[in-house]
Amino acid sequence: MNRPPSADGLVISPSPLATWVRLMVVTGALAGSSWFVSPAPAQQVRTVNDVTFVVGDGPNVALLALDWYGDAGDDESYVWAYCWTGIASSEDMLRAVAAADPKLFLKFGTDELGNTLFGIGYNRDADDSFGISDFTQFDSDGIAVGAVGFVPAGPTDGDDLYREGWAVNAYWQQGVSHDEPFNGGRWEVGSGLARQLTTGDWESWAFSPNFLQEFYAQNPVAATLANETVVPEGNVFWLIVGWSIGYRQIRRMMT
Numbered sequence: 001m002n003r004p005p006s007a008d009g010l011v012i013s014p015s016p017l018a019t020w021v022r023l024m025v026v027t028g029a030l031a032g033s034s035w036f037v038s039p040a041p042a043q044q045v046r047t048v049n050d051v052t053f054v055v056g057d058g059p060n061v062a063l064l065a066l067d068w069y070g071d072a073g074d075d076e077s078y079v080w081a082y083c084w085t086g087i088a089s090s091e092d093m094l095r096a097v098a099a100a101d102p103k104l105f106l107k108f109g110t111d112e113l114g115n116t117l118f119g120i121g122y123n124r125d126a127d128d129s130f131g132i133s134d135f136t137q138f139d140s141d142g143i144a145v146g147a148v149g150f151v152p153a154g155p156t157d158g159d160d161l162y163r164e165g166w167a168v169n170a171y172w173q174q175g176v177s178h179d180e181p182f183n184g185g186r187w188e189v190g191s192g193l194a195r196q197l198t199t200g201d202w203e204s205w206a207f208s209p210n211f212l213q214e215f216y217a218q219n220p221v222a223a224t225l226a227n228e229t230v231v232p233e234g235n236v237f238w239l240i241v242g243w244s245i246g247y248r249q250i251r252r253m254m255t
């Protein structure tokens with residue numbers, strides 16, 4: 001867009017300060033709004049004692065770890081604890097955690113195997129904005145029943161996480177461990193949402209983008225209600241470039 005002419009037809013020359021502010025605004029737009037927010041420190045998880053978000057009550061406890069990039073080891077997965085009395089299933093745990101944590105969203109669906117978990121979302125920056133691109137409406141517990149489109153839905157807020165899939169385009173792989181998987185134990189493939197929990201279980205749901213049954217949660221951190229916006233490396237790069245250009249421009253105009 002052209003800069004508008006001044007009253008006498010000449011283009012107004014920007015002041016050094018205005019130039020600097022403009023560069024900062026452009027750089028901020030390139031970087032996204034996330035650079036205004038400080039990432040919260042994350043509690044690493046090795047055992048149940050490291051988990052801080054505990055849902056439900058009762059003598060039994062199972063752990064839930066969610067990993068939106070199951071095939072990648074450089075992101076974090078989030079971990080919750082679920083307590084219960086009597087009998088509970090994997091689906092009971094997922095629904096209870098979503099109901100207790102306003103940042104967590106689940107999209108269920110059905111297929112020939114019965115109830116299925118299609119999508120999982122996380123309002124990572126804990127703001128008022130969470131949505132997915134197919135306009136699915138989640139209820140007050142963060143639960144929806146829907147389908148996976150030909151083009152799977154993604155998060156409408158770039159600071160958030162949402163991935164979905166089933167049948168033809170990736171899926172959430174369930175994993176189970178009975179012996180502290182982040183402290184030397186092993187994972188195995190889970191049997192589905194109806195799986196009955198036993199106390200001491202760890203359950204992983206890791207998004208598998210290529211249908212391989214080999215992905216389990218990695219880099220676990222304790223889920224919290226805090227803002228957890230991450231500043232991608234590219235944003236920091238553009239921020240530094242913007243500051244550098246602005247500084248040189250001011251120097252040039254003042255000499």
Ligand SMILES: [Ca+2]
Nearest residue numbers: 067069070072
């Ligand atoms: Ca991962």
Ligand SMILES: [Ca+2]
Nearest residue numbers: 127129157160
């Ligand atoms: Ca958000």
